[in-house]
Amino acid sequence: MCIRDSIASELGELAERTETADRLARQLDADFKIAQETVAIGVHGLSEEMGHMLREQRQSMPDVRAFQRQAEERDEKAGAVGARRLLHRREHKRLRDPDAYVAEMLSEAAAEETPAMRKRLLDLATERKALLEKAVESDEFYLRKLAELESAQKKLLDAIERFDAFLDEHLLWVRSASRTQLQELGALPEQVWRILSPAGWLEVVAVLVHQATHSPVFVLLALALGVLLWRRRDLIGGIAAISDKLGKPTTDRFGYSLQVLILTLIAAAAWPLVVAVTGWQLRTSPEATDFSNAVGEALLTVAANFYFLRAFFLICMPRGLAAVHFRWTESSLGPLRSALNQLSWVFLPASAVAIVAFLLDPLNAGWAVGRTSFVIMVASLAFALYRLLHAKSGVLAAYLGRPDNRIFRRLHRLWYPALVIAPLALGVLSVMGYLYTAGTLLALLVETLWLVAGLLILAALAQRWLRVTRRRLAYEAAMERRQTLLESKQQQGDGQGTEESGALDVEEEVDLEELTDTSSDLFNTAIVVAGLVGLWMIWSEVFPAFRIFGDFTLWHQTVTAEGEEQVRPITLADLVLALFYGIITVVLAKQLPAVLEMILLKSFDMPSASRYTITTLTTYAVVIGGVLLVFNTIGAQWSQLQWLVAALGVGIGFGLQEIVANFISGLIILFERPVRVGDIVTVGDTDGVVTKIRIRATTIRNWDRKELLVPNKEFVTGRLLNWSLSDQVTRIVIVVGAAYGSDVDKAHELMREAAVENEHVLDDPKPVVSFEGFGDNSLTLLLRAYIDDLDLRVPTITALHKAINQKFNEAGIVIAFPQRDLHLDTNGPLHVTIDGVARAPSGEVT
Incomplete structure (x- = not known):
């Protein structure tokens, strides 16, 4: 009876969950249809009430993770019921013939058979067979209900995904509040007093006192934070003490940099952890009020940014990681510390006030105090970026002043104003009523800035590792040379004074060569790849919003698909995607050869000339593939480009034939390889080493370190002397x-x-x-x-x-030198003059 009640209860629960899922799916489909019809009117026509309704639907949407957990439990239950049904069917199959089943049981038991016993066993077998039939039917019914629940939940998940994708695409472009009016600023003092009123903060104190007296976890965390704050000065002192061990080959280790980084991160965590723990307790306390909840949420939100600001401030402190280990100049670290302090005292409090205001009054978007705080946030961020990245007084001033950074200096004129204006544009959006959009994009912008800062630290650590490694190798080589010098002098019998004459100052820092281009390119490529992956992870949540660009058609293109001509609209999204493909192609064309060179060098026993051929051809393939992908994205097809290609062919035949001939000759050189990078050749009256094989010309560096550009055509059609074509002899x-x-x-x-x-x-x-x-x-x-x-x-x-x-x-063999005969003309008198005649005291000539 209990088993039947349990099964009935489970079936009732399954039916209820199925009905709930069906009801939620129908409700979401109806809401989705209404939202689609509303948006079809035009995004710019949507009011802030519609935007608020859409955000409420986003917040009230069922949790997908809960349904995923239920799906896992349902699958486990279905597997158990299926296994149980299989056992029941197997047992039922044995009971098809009760007489044979009973006979088998008696033979296995080796008991004395009596008619009464056999009759009793037959009755039990028959009854067991009937029960198994009912159990199999019950299992099959249960599995059908599970299947119905799975179907209902699948429909619900599909509805959630459709609606969620729709909201992701349109919610960012919907106004979330009314435009800010100047008369609203008149209520600003009253709203500020509401946040700063003693009544609310007394509630916060009461909640914290309750947690301190009723939550052992809070007490333990408070004690741990107290110990961390007490030892914080010792941690900072340990960072400075390690600095004395750097710069000398006998004491310097890369592990010191990792140790300092860990100590810095621990020391920076003290006060941010206090903020985070306080916010957590305010949020989870049973005595929490609306005001304490808002304060707790604000503290939890700003704790992460507070930690990053403190960590980078300690990294940039004097005798810290950046100054001593990374060798960043004080002219760069000073503005960094100043900007980090400014953000700590302006950006963080303004963000906390804005969050509290928004949570206390979400319908009015945090009143005027919330919008004002948001404007202060973005203004402080823009000012910090303006000071940090200024071309003359910022952290990049020295780098921008180098003569070999002309391209970066030109690009700085583009991305520097854009980066400073971006936060200010978000402030304008918030004033216009797009608070949700501005808040979402500001959070992603801040995460992007932290990503860039983290990548800079990783790049500096990589350079530090290379510097320490090369210093150690150079020091070991110097010590080997010193030992060789001592041994050679001892063998020559000049052992006296060798210690003084051959000794090296082992504590003197060894001068290092510049990092190789390959290593630098490899690290740059790794940083670029990590940055692209990080940017994708950060901004992926707003990518669906850019699908709206697909609604803006720029032109139409006729394409042929499966033998039929179709009209394909080329949208703004296609143009942006083509631009993205172009940027990726340029990045790959510049960075991929260095990575491929390193892979071929490390993994294959391949000469430098072969590696150069592979990397060059790979670059050509990347560029050609990228160009084709860009043209295909904007709708250009070969059938439409062939006339342009034909026209270019005519122009090439007359005016560009030499360029094309040099390009084709370059390909022939790369494949046939009559000349390779590193070969010593003679072209005309120039002897030198081949250093580069480009699209148009090949570079030869002669023995005076002068570079000669020779058109590729000369190597194919002219006479060439290659000193190292087959061998070096x-x-x-x-x-x-x-x-x-x-x-x-x-x-x-x-x-x-x-x-x-x-x-x-x-x-x-x-x-x-x-x-x-x-x-x-x-x-x-x-x-x-x-x-x-x-x-x-x-x-x-x-x-x-x-x-x-x-x-x-x-x-005694004399090496001869030219001899000349001198003939004097004796046809006339010879004038002889003797200079420098000295006379003795007696007057005689000596």
Whole structure:
């Protein structure tokens, strides 16, 4: 009886939940239809009452997470009932023949069978069979009810998703309050007094006293916060103490920076945690009032921004993480600390007052005091951004003043005014009555600013890690050189004074080279990718609102789909999307080659020339794909572009043939690879190294570090000498002029010895010496030797010249020099003058 009552109760609950879901789905569909009809009139015609109604519907909308949890419980219940029905069916199948079932039971029990026993067992088996039939029917009925509930809840979830998507698309563009009138400011003193009145704050004190006396959790949190506040000065002192260990190879570690960062985050959490815990207790107390709830919600909301402001302030303090570890200048840190202090004392209190006002009177949008507080918030934020990012006095002044940042300086003129004006525009929206829109966008803007600040800290940490790593490697290399110097001097018997002459100041900071372009590009790419992902996560909640741009048609385009021509509207959303694709293409074209270069370098044993070919072709593919995607988004098709392409072809045939020839030649060079990056080539009278292969021309840097731009066509159609095409082996020729009368065989032997003793000269092919001829002033002797690295050509020639000169001097062989005969004209008298004649005291000439 109890089981039947339980099943009946569960079935009744299922029926009630199904009916509730159906009713909510019908109600949402009706509200959705009304909202659609209202919005169809025109968004600009919607009143603030309609906007308030839509927001109330958003707040009263059923919680999707609750239905998802119910769906999980329903699935678990359906699985259990299904398993139970399977067992019942299996048992019922065994009871199809009661006689056989009873006989099987008796045989298994090995009991003595009697007619009465057998009859009793048959009756029980028959009764069990009937009960199993009813159980199977009950399970199937229960599963049907679960299926009905699933269908009803699925319809409800679909209705919620449709309505929610509709609200996301239109709610941001609906006025949430009436326009602010000047006469409303007359009630501002009274509204401010309502917030500051002692009665409300006495309620707050009473709630906190109640929590302190009735909530052990509040007491424990208060004690923990007290300890944190007490130890806060020690944490800051520990940050300053670690600074003394930095800058020296023997003591500096990257772990110190992580340790300081953790200490900074802990020290900054003290007061924000006090604010957050107080707000939490005001919100959860059973003695809470409307005013205490509003204050608690405001404290909880501003606690996160308060923490970020305090954390960045401590990061920027003197002898802190930014000053000592990141080496940020005081000219940048000073304005940062000032702006953070200003936001802490203006932005945060204004935001708290605005939240309290909005919560106390949501129908009137927080009265005039709420709107005034919001305007103060955005004005303080705009002023802080104006001071921080100013081109001459802001934190970027030194960076903008560098001559190699012309592009960034030009872009600064665009994004700097836009970033300063954005908060002010939100203030204008709030005055016009779009408070919901302004509040939502301001929250996302603040989150974006914190994201940028966090990425800057991550980038500075990455640079700090590279700096410490390179310093340690440079120090170890210096110590190895010192040890080698000591050992070499000891082997030469000059051990005295070697400690003084070869010692290095181990505490002196080792000068470092600049970070490689590849590493910098890799970090920049990682920061850009992280920033894009973060921006997507922050702004994704308002992306549906931009679907409204799809209602603004710019032009129509005829497209062919499945063999039929259709008219497709090109909307403002398509244009924005095409612009977004263009930006992504530019970013990928600039940053992807560096990432691909690093991946190929680390994962594959591939020469630099092959890596350059792959990265260049990948860049071309990205650009072509991006251009095609942009044109496809705005409705351009090949059938419509082919006439333009044909016209361009005619123009190319006459005026741009050289450019196209160079582009095609560049592709041939990349695929055929007669010239690779890093090859040593001779073009005309220029010798140098290939450094870049671009679309139009190839860059060759000669030995004077001058760069020569050679059109790609010259490499394909002209004559080219590539010194390192197949291998690096090259021949060097040493010409020696021995004086007449020298022993030629001895000279050959000495020249051959000099070549054999040189470590860079190859044994195969072996060096060859020859007697080339009789010169005007000397006997011409030649040494031909081979080396396997073109970079060693000049050092090897120098070493051979020095060795041959030394050996000839030791053997007494004179290296001849030009001789000239001087003929005097004796047809006339010769005038001889002797200068500097000295006379002795006696008058004689000496």
